[in-house]
Amino acid sequence: MAKPNRLRRLEDLVRAVAYRQTLIRHEYWPRTKLEELQQRRLTKLLDWATRKSPLYRELAGARGMTKPYSLQDFPIMDKKSYMERFDEIVTDPRLSLARLQEHMASVSGDEYYLGEYRVLTTAGSSGHKTVIAFNRKEWSLQEAASMRIASMMGVLPFSRKRPQIVTIGSPSPLHDSYRLPLSMDIGLYRYHVLPATAPVEELVCQLNTLQPYILRGFPSMLGLLVTEQILGRLDIRPCVVAGGGEPLSGELRKQVNSVWGGSVFDIYGTQEGLRAMECGVDGGMHIFEDLGIVEVVDEDNRPVPDGTLGHKILFTSLVGFTQPVIRYEISDMMVLAAEPCACGQPFRRILAINGRNDDVIYLEGPGGNKVAVHPVHFWDVLESYEAIRQYQVIHDPDGLRLRLVFAEGNGNIARSVREQLLHKLRTLGATCPSVSVELVTTLEDRSGNMGKWKNIVSNVDKSESVAATR
Ligand SMILES: [Zn+2]
Structure with missing residues (x-):
């Protein structure tokens, strides 16, 4: 595996460790304090976007918007329009879509663009590919969010015996399920990424050698591996199994429990930076609301009350300044819990995700x-x-x-x-x-x-x- 820019990557990871400490403190905050933080970050983001992004600058002028801006004053952006207006949205004029695409065609590992940016693209399962560039600090925050997920699963950095974390994910470094572990595999954690497209026999063989402590993958893949374990070809004993990228069914959860006995977690994430992690106390997935704002809305973009199934969500990243993501439409239909969680975390929970509305x-x-x-x-x-x-x-x-x-x-x-x-x-x-x-x-x-x-x-x-x- 090529490891260019090793020192730079290490700096990014060290910064991520510091960010992780801050993120973990937020988990103990009361809701009101979290909302104040969201508001401060939102004000900073909207102010930045209307100064540095040509599209939002023009919009604020044309609409005669005045400070303090309200999120609801900003237009909803679907994936198609977002990508069409990409060059006007980014706040660094060097990041044109054409240049980023050229860069992506040459990426084979954890390479930076202009020595500063990591560039990802989505799998395009909903029909439109999105491109997202993160500067180094923004990437450290993505790493910190990933470390927060690991600590919620009981794995800490600097632990004496670094446990094996194996992710079976996308085969491409342009996707975060591959890129995040790759960028973090330099000392604190032992990360391995196996491509989900590999033949099952090959994955079984590699897993038998690696003996993961944490096993992460698409639920469909975990289902195949459970069968392999039952048939005796796979022989692993992961303590933690985490699914993401597809719905994790109650049945699969039971199978994983009976075969491996460890804890099972459901994780939700999008490349634009929205992340949520299952709570072991009251069920549902806590949205990392210190990093983003989620609005659950109906077909006509009207907010739906907590406890009700929405038609889609609008996501605003509170930490993306290179490429503002503001009221960005994601086609997942979800229900948020109406009640706070018994675990005491201030973050709201996703109770159910019922597929995508383009399905x-x-x-x-x-x-x-x-x-x-x-x-x-x-x-x-x-x-x-x-x-x-x-x-x-x-x-x-x-x-x-x-x-x-x-x-x-x-x-x-x-x-x-x-x-x-x-x-x-x-x-x-x-x-x-x-x-x-x-x-x-x-x-x-x-x-x-x-x-x-x-x-x-x-x-x-x-x-x-x-x-x-x-
Ligand atoms: Zn909870």
Whole structure:
């Protein structure tokens, strides 16, 4: 593994250790003190953006905005517009999209751009790739957030015996699941990254050698590894298992517990810097609100109350000054807890994430109208069967196909699953399309999209359907 700029990377990591201390102090603060910090950071960010970013400077002028700015005065930015106006958003004019793309094409490890920036891009699972550049201090904060997650899982820097932390993530250093561990593997922690796209036999062999203390990966990958352990080919004993990047089902949690016995954590994160970590006390994932602000809103961008499922979220990073991320639209549908957590942390919790709103499919209603079926409805039905280990819903022009991976000996529930799903669709007002159930041993094809698969796949042109519902 190439390790250029070793000294610089070490400086970034040392800074991250100091930041981590500060972050951990926030976990003991009362809510009011956290909100004051958010407000101070927000004021600084909005002030900076309207001075240094051409787009926000122009906007503040055109709208006649006056200080102190309010977040609600700023426009909502979807991924497409964000990337179209990238060159006007960044606060360092040297960071044009074209130049960053050129740089990214040459990245093979932890290289800096202009000796100052690390550049990431998203997997593009929602259709639009986003590019994010972090300056060195901003990157140290990303590292500090990652250390905070590790300490919540019981691993501290400077511990005498550095435990092995193995992440099975994206195969690309342009993605944070690969880049963060790579940038931090220089002394304090022992990080390894294995590509989720590698053949399972190869991963099994490497894991047997590495013997991870913490094992992190996409839940779909963890499910495969549980099977390998049951079959006796994999022989590891991780004390902590953490899933992220896809929903972590109750069933997988049980399997991991019965096979490895350690703690299981669910982690949520986006490359734009939004992070949340499962609380072991009261359930749900605490959002790192000292680093960002999350607004849960409906389809028309109106805030929804805590405890209610939103259609999407708007994220504002409180620590991104190179490339302001302000009211940035993320298509995850989530519910935040209405009550504070019994653990005493001031951060609000995500109680549920029910897929992405671009996974909504449209079925016929009785009058020829279109009925939107959100992924949450499939999740509701399929999650109620303990024997279903993984699933995929495929929407073809002539109906729905459910591909289910079952625990052994439970193939006879296929009929019941089909009936329950048809019942659910009828209650939503959709006339029943043909629904077929396929039992499969794997949901395969992990070669694309970083080794993840999509739970909902549509082979039907959505543009007409969306228009018909309006
Ligand atoms: Zn808690």
